[in-house]
Amino acid sequence: MSRRFTPKVVTANALAEGDVVYLTEDDRWSRHHFEAELIEDEAHADIRLLLAQSQPQTVVGAYLADARPGPRGPEPVHFREAFRTRGPSNYPHGKQETPASSSL
Amino acid sequence: MYRYTEFDDSFVRNRVAQFRKQVERRLAGALTEDEFKPLRLMNGLYLQLHAYMLRVAIPYGTLDSRKMRQLAMIAERWDKGYGHFTTRQNIQYNWPKLHDVPDMLDALADVEMHAIQTSGNTIRNVTADHFAGASADEIADPRPIAELLRQWSTDHPEFQFLPRKFKIAITGSPNDRAVTRAHDIGLRMVERGGEPGFEVVVGGGLGRTPMLGQVIRAFLPRADLLPYIEAILATYNALGRRDNKFKARIKITVHENGIDTIREMVEAEFPHRRAQFQGGDQALLREIEAAFAPPALRDAPSEAFEAARAADPVFRAWADTNLAAHRHPDHAIITISLKAHGATPGDATADQMRVMADLAERYGHDELRISHEQNVILPHVHKGDLPAVHAALREAGLATANVGLASDIIACPGMDYCALATARSIPVAQQIATRIEDLKLEHDVGPLKIKISGCINACGHHHVGHIGILGLDRAGVENYQITLGGDGTETAAIGERAGPGFAYDEIVPAVERLILAYLDQRESREESFLDAYRRLGPAPFKEALYGKEGRRHAA
Numbered sequence: 001m002s003r004r005f006t007p008k009v010v011t012a013n014a015l016a017e018g019d020v021v022y023l024t025e026d027d028r029w030s031r032h033h034f035e036a037e038l039i040e041d042e043a044h045a046d047i048r049l050l051l052a053q054s055q056p057q058t059v060v061g062a063y064l065a066d067a068r069p070g071p072r073g074p075e076p077v078h079f080r081e082a083f084r085t086r087g088p089s090n091y092p093h094g095k096q097e098t099p100a101s102s103s104l
Numbered sequence: 105m106y107r108y109t110e111f112d113d114s115f116v117r118n119r120v121a122q123f124r125k126q127v128e129r130r131l132a133g134a135l136t137e138d139e140f141k142p143l144r145l146m147n148g149l150y151l152q153l154h155a156y157m158l159r160v161a162i163p164y165g166t167l168d169s170r171k172m173r174q175l176a177m178i179a180e181r182w183d184k185g186y187g188h189f190t191t192r193q194n195i196q197y198n199w200p201k202l203h204d205v206p207d208m209l210d211a212l213a214d215v216e217m218h219a220i221q222t223s224g225n226t227i228r229n230v231t232a233d234h235f236a237g238a239s240a241d242e243i244a245d246p247r248p249i250a251e252l253l254r255q256w257s258t259d260h261p262e263f264q265f266l267p268r269k270f271k272i273a274i275t276g277s278p279n280d281r282a283v284t285r286a287h288d289i290g291l292r293m294v295e296r297g298g299e300p301g302f303e304v305v306v307g308g309g310l311g312r313t314p315m316l317g318q319v320i321r322a323f324l325p326r327a328d329l330l331p332y333i334e335a336i337l338a339t340y341n342a343l344g345r346r347d348n349k350f351k352a353r354i355k356i357t358v359h360e361n362g363i364d365t366i367r368e369m370v371e372a373e374f375p376h377r378r379a380q381f382q383g384g385d386q387a388l389l390r391e392i393e394a395a396f397a398p399p400a401l402r403d404a405p406s407e408a409f410e411a412a413r414a415a416d417p418v419f420r421a422w423a424d425t426n427l428a429a430h431r432h433p434d435h436a437i438i439t440i441s442l443k444a445h446g447a448t449p450g451d452a453t454a455d456q457m458r459v460m461a462d463l464a465e466r467y468g469h470d471e472l473r474i475s476h477e478q479n480v481i482l483p484h485v486h487k488g489d490l491p492a493v494h495a496a497l498r499e500a501g502l503a504t505a506n507v508g509l510a511s512d513i514i515a516c517p518g519m520d521y522c523a524l525a526t527a528r529s530i531p532v533a534q535q536i537a538t539r540i541e542d543l544k545l546e547h548d549v550g551p552l553k554i555k556i557s558g559c560i561n562a563c564g565h566h567h568v569g570h571i572g573i574l575g576l577d578r579a580g581v582e583n584y585q586i587t588l589g590g591d592g593t594e595t596a597a598i599g600e601r602a603g604p605g606f607a608y609d610e611i612v613p614a615v616e617r618l619i620l621a622y623l624d625q626r627e628s629r630e631e632s633f634l635d636a637y638r639r640l641g642p643a644p645f646k647e648a649l650y651g652k653e654g655r656r657h658a659a
């Protein structure tokens with residue numbers, strides 16, 4: 001019996017500035033978690049991760065992170081991923097600072 | 105202050121030029137991340153949670169105004185206007201862009217600074233007592249030795265690929281402010297029959313298996329230092345485990361083989377190493393020592409200090425907590441707190457850095473130090489100048505009177521920045537400090553060291569905090585474990601786990617209960633938290649944390 005697959009998003013850091021990015025369904029890298037492709041199938045997840053890893057000139061350290069559907073799009077499950085969507089809690093820096101411009 | 109030689113300068117410049125090319129090739133796609141990562145780490149560049157982070161070494165914590173101003177300039181030009189001073193006497197910039205980093209490194213080289221060997225399995229930035237060269241209790245200034253070690257270890261071909269990172273700390277004082285027993289090698293200056301030497305301690309470390317260093321040589325004559333350390337490193341290079349990263353530090357080597365075996369091997373290697381040193385190191389040391397000549401201290405009246413102390417309670421509170429005894433009785437060592445209640449421990453804005461640089465230049469013989477407790481030191485200030493310095497610090501938000509007290513918290517970056525973190529540590533520190541300020545009791549509580557790490561790597565030294573806090577991830581929720589009774593000084597001890605951890609919103613009240621329990625239990629004001637813990641053992645503190653009584657007290 002196969003375990004139920006927890007939906008995933010592909011996330012990484014942008015090579016040039018290190019900012020957190022997410023792979024979208026149309027193969028862009030977005031700075032918004034809610035724009036990520038929510039991957040519901042394990043085999044598809046592997047393929048998407050391979051695609052991400054084949055772009056070392058754009059992103060660093062791609063991995064699959066647990067996610068769940070939300071009203072605006074995918075939402076993070078783990079608190080670490082939630083922090084990555086915002087930035088640090090001691091200053092309004094990172095994504096919470098810049099109304100982040102679209103994609104890479 | 106030690107000045108770079110031409111050799112030092114061209115070495116650092118060449119390294120920057122190399123790295124500039126490496127960054128270009130990385131951005132152009134000619135280098136993969138796997139290829140690039142070791143290269144960037146060799147130059148102090150990490151990729152953290154939200155951005156890159158550049159870690160810059162501040163050798164033995166010593167800066168002058170020129171360096172401090174440059175750190176401010178770099179913070180403003182390429183970062184977000186602030187820097188984070190760490191327990192390793194480094195400064196970290198949290199927001200550099202990859203293509204700017206070579207320029208940042210060039211700007212550092214302009215003031216004889218760099219980020220080399222702030223990462224990797226090399227000998228890291230040598231740390232030293234932050235009161236070095238100033239303190240009343242010192243045998244000798246340890247920084248010339250630290251500088252000798254820095255020069256000897258930088259790019260040392262035999263020690264670039266150690267089993268794991270290697271940290272050396274040195275103190276010239278019997279009062280250990282450099283946490284020597286938690287380092288791979290700890291050096292403590294001692295004298296035997298008038299001859300200067302070192303007690304050499306090996307195998308200390310924190311991280312997932314905290315251990316205190318053990319004495320490998322009770323007295324090492326000064327001139328034997330480099331060959332002896334080489335013998336230790338050679339032994340470690342041969343025996344240290346490369347099969348398992350978690351067992352690779354020398355503390356495990358010492359633990360697995362026993363200190364006696366290690367000592368035998370080191371002593372057997374030592375004569376060979378000794379024979380290779382022909383005295384060049386000692387000649388170099390003499391040159392270095394000249395660069396650390398003590399400043400010409402001024403004889404001048406210090407009545408202004410006594411007058412301000414009598415007249416101004418704010419000044420008095422600051423003077424009583426933030427000053428330490430200087431070897432010259434008319435002078436004082438100022439610790440500038442980077443722990444304003446509610447602020448991020450160790451952070452300074454570019455403006456604050458410039459204020460500190462100005463004060464050092466004007467009143468402090470142009471010397472500044474970074475302490476492992478994430479504060480900044482003005483080591484040589486005439487007492488007559490203290491009121492003026494205090495007034496300037498106040499204006500810059502740098503006059504918090506809490507050094508050594510409960511809100512003078514060490515906190516690692518934790519999950520607000522660090523990619524390895526399992527929980528946040530900065531907001532916990534901010535909230536504890538804010539709560540303590542609300543209660544207005546830290547001056548009554550007296551010396552208390554709270555230290556927080558955001559994962560078991562223990563960068564926040566929690567094992568040696570009187571109250572240590574370790575942030576963990578328990579089934580997807582932040583959870584904070586408390587250790588009690590740790591001590592990083594000459595009476596070093598590893599803290600003991602108090603019991604089950606606390607949730608994010610429970611940890612601040614839990615710490616408050618510990619502090620109140622101490623106030624209830626202490627015999628007198630003279631008995632510190634740590635003394636009370638040592639006398640009473642953990643029981644009353646566990647009761648405060650977990651008992652019904654404790655929880656009611658908090659409510």
Ligand code: HEM
Pocket residue numbers: 150152157189190191192196268271286308309310311312353515516517522523524561562563564565
């Ligand atoms: C990106 C940030 C950081 C990373 C990735 C990092 C990584 C690590 C790791 C992996 C260890 C455990 C080493 C071992 O036991 O083998 C460690 C230990 C340590 N780090 Fe960090 N660290 C970071 C930031 C810091 C900061 C900001 C400080 C100073 C505030 C610091 C100071 C230390 C200290 C004091 C230890 C424990 C002492 C020891 O046993 O070496 N680290 N760090």
Ligand code: SF4
Pocket residue numbers: 516517518519522523524525526557558559560561562563564
């Ligand atoms: S203790 Fe953990 S969370 Fe804190 S800085 Fe070190 S590695 Fe990061």
